[in-house]
Amino acid sequence: MxxxxxxxxxxxxxxxxxxxxxxxxxxxxxxxxxxxxxxxxxxxxxxxxxxxxxxxxxxxxxxxxxxxxxxxxxxxxxxxxxxxxxxxxxxxxxxxxxxxxxxxxxxxxxxxxxxxxxxxxxxxxxxxxxxxxxxxxxxxxxxxLKVSAVSKISDASFAFAEVIKKDHWEDYYDKFLKLTNDVWRSRGFGDFWGHMLVAEGAVDIAIEPKLALWDMAALYLIIKEAGGSFTNLKGVDGVGGPGAISSNTLLHNELLTRFK
The missing domain is CATH 3.30.540.10 (Fructose-1,6-Bisphosphatase, subunit A, domain 1)
Structure with a gap:
């Protein structure tokens, strides 16, 4: 087997x-x-x-x-x-x-x-x-599965889970809010769902600042094999965390710059 x-x-x-x-x-x-x-x-x-x-x-x-x-x-x-x-x-x-x-x-x-x-x-x-x-x-x-071909943040669809400053986004909160205002559309597809929508090409970006290993491990390979990128918020590829950005790859460098 x-x-x-x-x-x-x-x-x-x-x-x-x-x-x-x-x-x-x-x-x-x-x-x-x-x-x-x-x-x-x-x-x-x-x-x-x-x-x-x-x-x-x-x-x-x-x-x-x-x-x-x-x-x-x-x-x-x-x-x-x-x-x-x-x-x-x-x-x-x-x-x-x-x-x-x-x-x-x-x-x-x-x-x-x-x-x-x-x-x-x-x-x-x-x-x-x-x-x-x-x-x-x-x-x-x-x-x-194949990720999208959207190449501009202003045209992108962004998936996230929580909008709670203290408990979730912490120091990234202002950058998160700016991104929600700069993208074409933002929706609260949380947990696994947003990342799988990235793999399907239905969403272009999913970001979670706090995830455990078991939250990320299964998502990582699906995103990668669909042509996307999956890193932590500092740009390190893999599931080391503490959070994750998944994208269609075309938008990834700009996202890392925004959350640097």
């Missing part, structure tokens, strides 16, 4: 749990030490994925949002966010996804982002391009 097939299997496991528990009357919600919410679905998904990996790839490591890291013995590790967009999930908003990435020898080689409530699954393998599967009127369609 190749790695992408395994990643798709893991996404299938996650989708079954997340859809079954979405809008459930008995959904259990707790708070983590940082006061962010976690549902019983988050924990169950990560537990089942870890169990499946233990059966099929027992030497692989696991870095997940909800449980302690499992150390790799073969330089392979899976990076998991069982539900990205938990705040949406617990309120019944359908914009949430399971994020799955495989990192080998410190390089991300395959990823899946699965958003079953909106009938979309994005995926990529290194050097093989990025794709989205969409279920339209009961028919599954596969589409190769």
């Amino acid at each position: 190749n790695d992408l097939t395994l990643a798709q299997q893991l996404a299938d496991i996650a989708d079954q749990v997340s859809l079954a528990r979405f809008r459930a009357n008995d959904l259990v919600i707790d708070s983590k030490p940082d006061l962010t919410p976690v549902s019983d679905a988050d924990k169950k998904i990560e537990q089942l994925i870890r169990e499946h990996l233990l059966k099929l790839s027992p030497e692989d490591g696991v870095i997940g949002e909800e449980f302690e890291n499992k150390v790799s013995t073969n330089n392979r590790e899976w990076i998991l966010d069982p539900i990205d967009g938990t705040k949406n999930y617990i309120r019944g908003v359908p914009i949430w996804a399971t994020l799955i990435a495989l990192r080998q020898n410190n390089e991300i080689t395959c990823t899946v982002v699965s958003a079953p409530a909106i009938n979309r699954r994005w995926y990529a393998s290194k050097g093989e391009g990025a794709y989205v599967l969409e279920n339209i009127l009961g028919k599954e369609e596969k589409r190769k």
Whole structure:
């Protein structure tokens, strides 16, 4: 079994749990030490994925949002966010996804982002391009992803998650506000969603100043394989954070200058 097939299997496991528990009357919600919410679905998904990996790839490591890291013995590790967009999930908003990435020898080689409530699954393998599967009127369609060709900030569409000065943008807040005024359009497509819209070419820029490894790992390769750029706000390529800018590449240098 190749790695992408395994990643798709893991996404299938996650989708079954997340859809079954979405809008459930008995959904259990707790708070983590940082006061962010976690549902019983988050924990169950990560537990089942870890169990499946233990059966099929027992030497692989696991870095997940909800449980302690499992150390790799073969330089392979899976990076998991069982539900990205938990705040949406617990309120019944359908914009949430399971994020799955495989990192080998410190390089991300395959990823899946699965958003079953909106009938979309994005995926990529290194050097093989990025794709989205969409279920339209009961028919599954596969589409190769390519970022947009917009080359001017004034023509660009910008996706972001939060507009909270103290808790989110901090020192970047004034630069964020200026960008929202300079672009053609700005919309609050938060979490994974804005970045996947960049990969699809529907949005040109997505910026988040605060993201964890599991928030970024699965997004990175899809953006890159679609022809885009994914760096932190200082311009360092990869998922080292603490935040991320994804773009169609044509706008990236100007964005880095603005947030320098």
